[in-house]
Amino acid sequence: MKQMMTLALVMAMLGLVACDQSSGGSAASSTTTSGSAAGGSIGVKECDDYIAKWTACYKDPTTRAAVEPSFKQVKEQWTTMAKDPNQKAALATACKSMVDNFPSAACK
Secondary structure: OHHHHHHHHHHHHHHHHHHHHHOOOOOOOOOOOOHHHHOOOOOOHHHHHHHHHHHHHOOOHHHHHHHHHHHHHHHHHHHHHHOOHHHHHHHHHHHHHHHHOOOHHHOO
């Protein structure tokens, strides 16, 4: 139950980030873009595919600075979940769903 709640929160947060981007919202941030913050590997192919898609999408520095802190937290949580065999399969399913439903319209 806990892992499903966690996955639901992760998916909801990513949805909000995408909605904020597509509606022109912004947030102030002093985060700098680095290779590890933007890319990186979770160790779950579906999540790594999502990270690659996200990284390719959010190229505008202003937009990236606004959404990257939230995405970094999501990736940290995914990394933790990927270490637990009981959560890894559910994580793969959730990430596959997010790849399949990625808001490509938000990419510029």
